[in-house]
Amino acid sequence: MEKPAVQKPSRVTIREVAIDAGVSVAAVSKVLRDAYGVSESMRLKVRKSMAKLGYRPHTAARGMRGQTFTLGMILPDLRNPFFSDILAGVNSALERTQYQVLLGVSQSGTTFDDALVDSMIDRQMDGLILIGPTDQQQLLDIAKRKPLATIGNHAPGVSSYDTVNNDDYEGGTLAVRHLSSNGYRNIAMLSLITESTIITQRELGYRREMMEQELGSYINVVRARQTMREVQIAAKKLLEAPDRPEAIFCWTDFIALEVISVATEMGLSIPRDLAVVGYDNTMYCDFAQNSLTSVDQSGELLGLQSVRLLIERIKGRTESEHFVVTPRVVARNSSADRLG
CATH class of the missing domain: 1.10.260.40 (lambda repressor-like DNA-binding domains)
Incomplete structure (x- = not known):
């Protein structure tokens, strides 16, 4: 039966x-x-x-009527803990709306995967948020197809999409100014091999402030790819040099934490033998074993503002907006005053 x-x-x-x-x-x-x-x-x-x-709600049916109330968000990778701060801001901004965010992770180091972008557009997402894009032509092409907001992309001249940034130039100057005021002179910068405009701005800020502090002879920018192995090699090379830097300014926190690990393994004391400053002020900076000084660029605020701008675009705004967050140094033990 x-x-x-x-x-x-x-x-x-x-x-x-x-x-x-x-x-x-x-x-x-x-x-x-x-x-x-x-x-x-x-x-x-x-x-x-x-x-x-x-x-x-039936997403497909809503898409046929013109909106799905979904936003696509693409990250360049999952390794940087700063992205979770941005996502927290995005989620807060969407809390009282009908919108949902769907995440994608790019597998490409220089541009966002076209297939991933196309997939989000094909699924009729109402708009896209891209974090740390580097290919400006790709962004212009995407903006012709969907409302677009970027985080970590200094392109103030564009009118077809919106940008949300930290003042990375100012962030670089603040890091050097902080270290110099605490008695450090030989200050190196561990940067990233990339075409990213945010890294370029941080390097420019570092160089300018070194000149302002009359430390131009110590300017030393070392670039490495974003792998732990290459960061370790670059850090060890810096620390084994005859003119070993007294301080290293790192382009992001999780690289700075690796520099602290390498220095500790070499028998160096932080900050007595080496001061370290990171960038992003992620939650790991506060851990007692790290106590990492970092430039705070307010990741949650960046996420909040990217959603605000994107939804305004979706609702019809056509003039571009370029929101900039003012950074600040959050001082901890890793850069304590040398004379203290």
């Missing part, structure tokens, strides 16, 4: 949500579209009914 077929539960409709919430179908539709003029009490009432009934 055959078992009766198990019927799948029917999908909850927008009309059922309206009945449960005691509002009109049009009101529910406005909440779903995040339409202008919907009161917060109405929004909360409808969302409560959606959660109660298990209502899920």
Whole structure:
């Protein structure tokens, strides 16, 4: 005897949500579209009914009507903990909206994978956020197809997409100024082999402030690829040199933490023998065994602002905006005053 077929539960409709919430179908539709003029009490009432009934908007159908309320976000890799700070800001910005963010990780070192970008666009995502892009022509091409916001890309002249950045030039100057004021003179910079505009700006800031502090003869920028092995080789080469630097300014925190590890393995004391300054002020800086001084560029704020700008673009704004965060140095033990 055959078992009766198990019927799948029917999908909850927008009309059922309206009945449960005691509002009109049009009101529910406005909440779903995040339409202008919907009161917060109405929004909360409808969302409560959606959660109660298990209502899920049909993404494909919404896409056919022009919006899916999904945003694509592409990271250059997963190794840098700073990206989790940005993502926290993105999630906070989306908390009271209908939008959801879907993540992708690029496998390319210089440009974002075209296949990954195409996949997000083909899935009818309403807009894209790209972190640390380097190919300006690729960005212009993407912006012709979808609303676009970038984080970590200094391109103030563009009008087809928005940018959110830290003032990386100022960040480089602040790192050197901090070290110089604490008595360090021979200050090197461990940078990244890349075409990234943010790295270029940090290097320029470093060089300018070294000149301002009359330390031009000590300028030393060493570049390495973003692999632990190459960072270790570069750090060891610096620390084994006859004119070993008194301090190293690193382009990001997780590279700075590796420099501390290499120095410690070589028997050097931080900061007595070597001061280290990172960039990003990620959560690992506060760990007692690290106590890493770092340039804070407010990752959460960068994420918040990228969402704001992108949604404004989606809703019709055409003039570009370029939001810039002012950095600050968060001093910890790794760069303590030499005379202290």
